[in-house]
Amino acid sequence: xxxxxxxxxxxxxxxxxxxxxxxxxxxxxxxxxxxxxxxxxxxxxxxxxxxxxxxxxxxxxxxxxxxxxxxxxxxxxxxxxxxxxxxxxxxxxxxxxxxxxxxxxxxxxxxxxxxxxxxxxxxxxxxxxxxxxxxxxxxxxxxxxxxxxxxxxxxxxxxxxxxxxxxxxxxxxxxxxxxxxxxxxxxxxxxxxxxxxxxxxxxxxxxxxxxxxxxxxxxxxxxxxxxxxxxxxxxxxxxxxxxxxxxxxxxxxxxxxxxxxxxxxxxxxxxxxxxxxxxxxxxxxxxxxxxxxxxxxxxxxxxxxxxxxxxxxxxxxxxxxxxxxxxxxxxxxxxxxxxxxxxxxxxxxxxxxxxxxxxxxxxxxxxxxxxxxxxxxxxxxxxxxxxxxxxxxxxxxxxxxxxxxxxxxxxxxxxxxxxxxxxxxxxxxxxxxxxxxxxxxxxxxxxxxxxxxxxxxxxxxxxxxxxxxxxxxxxxxxxxxxxxxxxxxxxxxxxxxxxxxxxxxxxxxxxxxxxxxxxxxxxxxxxxxxxxxx
Ligand code: GLN
Numbered sequence: 001x002x003x004x005x006x007x008x009x010x011x012x013x014x015x016x017x018x019x020x021x022x023x024x025x026x027x028x029x030x031x032x033x034x035x036x037x038x039x040x041x042x043x044x045x046x047x048x049x050x051x052x053x054x055x056x057x058x059x060x061x062x063x064x065x066x067x068x069x070x071x072x073x074x075x076x077x078x079x080x081x082x083x084x085x086x087x088x089x090x091x092x093x094x095x096x097x098x099x100x101x102x103x104x105x106x107x108x109x110x111x112x113x114x115x116x117x118x119x120x121x122x123x124x125x126x127x128x129x130x131x132x133x134x135x136x137x138x139x140x141x142x143x144x145x146x147x148x149x150x151x152x153x154x155x156x157x158x159x160x161x162x163x164x165x166x167x168x169x170x171x172x173x174x175x176x177x178x179x180x181x182x183x184x185x186x187x188x189x190x191x192x193x194x195x196x197x198x199x200x201x202x203x204x205x206x207x208x209x210x211x212x213x214x215x216x217x218x219x220x221x222x223x224x225x226x227x228x229x230x231x232x233x234x235x236x237x238x239x240x241x242x243x244x245x246x247x248x249x250x251x252x253x254x255x256x257x258x259x260x261x262x263x264x265x266x267x268x269x270x271x272x273x274x275x276x277x278x279x280x281x282x283x284x285x286x287x288x289x290x291x292x293x294x295x296x297x298x299x300x301x302x303x304x305x306x307x308x309x310x311x312x313x314x315x316x317x318x319x320x321x322x323x324x325x326x327x328x329x330x331x332x333x334x335x336x337x338x339x340x341x342x343x344x345x346x347x348x349x350x351x352x353x354x355x356x357x358x359x360x361x362x363x364x365x366x367x368x369x370x371x372x373x374x375x376x377x378x379x380x381x382x383x384x385x386x387x388x389x390x391x392x393x394x395x396x397x398x399x400x401x402x403x404x405x406x407x408x409x410x411x412x413x414x415x416x417x418x419x420x421x422x423x424x425x426x427x428x429x430x431x432x433x434x435x436x437x438x439x440x441x442x443x444x445x446x447x448x449x450x451x452x453x454x455x456x457x458x459x460x461x462x463x464x465x466x467x468x469x470x471x472x473x474x475x476x477x478x479x480x481x482x483x484x485x486x487x488x489x490x491x492x493x494x495x496x497x498x499x500x501x502x503x504x505x506x507x508x509x510x511x512x513x514x515x516x517x518x519x520x521x522x523x524x525x526x527x528x529x530x531x532x533x534x
Contacts, residue, residue, distance in 0.1 A: 233261070
């Protein structure tokens with residue numbers, strides 16, 4: 001880490017002001033300057049495993065190549081920086097305490113009193129630099145979750161303060177705050193920012209730049225005021241005003257020269273940044289689309305779109321490439337269970353997508369959606385649980401096995417989806433998940449092959465149950481095609497139903513690998529399927 005630069009972003013005034021997008025955008029700008037960049041998130045909550053948290057409270061669980069189940073902000077980082085991350089990029093207070101307490105149990109502290117300072121703060125610093133263990137990076141970006149003043153994030157901030165004490169010339173602090181617009185006064189107000197910076201300085205962290213989230217661009221006088229009261233250069237007060245799309249944020253920050261302010265501190269020479277590919281994508285998102293496609297997303301957490309954020313983004317990326325836009329019709333799976341008319345529910349729908357999920361709530365509704373899509377020849381895309389649903393539906397209605405089911409929901413029925421042999425005796429559910437990247441071999445005359453244009457792909461997984469190979473022949477003779485397989489473990493990865501405009505379901509989560517300027521091949525193919533059905 002001899003010459004690595006550490007950039008920290010903290011948040012003030014309110015939560016959800018876009019620290020994740022800001023740091024991911026800065027990551028993109030720095031990468032385009034030719035620097036190598038690592039990025040990580042410190043989350044103050046005590047959960048040890050973000051994978052077990054409710055998507056209702058925290059949004060989607062994002063899965064990394066190496067099988068890390070992480071906060072959804074890592075998805076933003078990957079999409080903006082076009083870079084795969086690992087489990088090292090996700091640190092929670094729970095993980096830190098777990099490590100410290102395990103060491104204490106092992107006797108590593110030799111009977112000493114175990115305290116937040118230095119034991120917890122040392123462990124945080126160890127994790128901060130652990131992203132450099134195997135690879136050198138020019139820059140490490142670290143987002144500290146929560147808002148200044150929260151008790152929960154204090155240990156992280158103290159650890160950062162200590163780290164900076166020992167590595168002062170290598171640290172840069174960005175503080176992001178809300179600058180509210182008061183309609184009646186017609187003014188942007190700087191006072192909450194002043195207070196937040198005062199609190200941060202009280203902790204011993206002095207911001208080098210202040211990124212101000214505001215409804216309107218900050219004018220010179222507002223910037224001057226913040227600069228004076230918060231003791232930063234005027235050029236280091238960055239206006240992060242609202243823009244119609246997340247993907248425009250890198251342009252706003254580039255125009256405000258945030259990366260230039262960082263470069264100045266470390267004496268990096270100024271280099272022109274090429275964002276033309278992003279500009280093209282953003283331009284596309286602004287042009288009036290030729291067509292709007294309505295995709296029904298049949299799920300459990302439909303009240304919170306963050307629960308399916310990577311799916312939503314992947315649909316956006318793919319549709320934009322075809323110059324159309326996607327309107328998502330959120331369908332609560334429970335509602336489909338008892339309705340008499342699916343025709344009404346799906347009357348304006350061009351495609352149906354059943355995403356991943358856990359638990360049996362709404363299962364019947366999802367099966368009905370897959371059934372409807374298959375029979376009414378509406379394009380269907382099943383992701384993970386969406387594949388289980390497609391397989392169960394096919395077994396119940398084509399193979400005429402009314403009690404076909406998944407072991408996730410029953411242990412007695414005809415289990416067309418089951419645990420693998422070696423999983424049966426495991427009691428620790430978390431431990432038995434298939435997580436992260438696995439290879440998949442494709443059959444050449446398939447939709448999947450047409451989409452990927454290659455015969456071996458690698459995709460990310462997060463599930464426990466698999467297609468049951470005992471029934472494979474029965475399925476294939478009845479017309480379900482198995483077009484993707486993991487050969488090492490003999491596992492079904494992709495199924496298709498021929499004589500249908502587009503019906504494909506996969507055991508993995510392709511949404512995690514979609515990028516704004518590189519839509520995922522299966523999402524592109526789905527959109528193409530929906531378009532050609534028009
Ligand atoms: N609940 C299913 C399983 O564990 C599917 C998981 C998912 O959709 N991610 O196998």
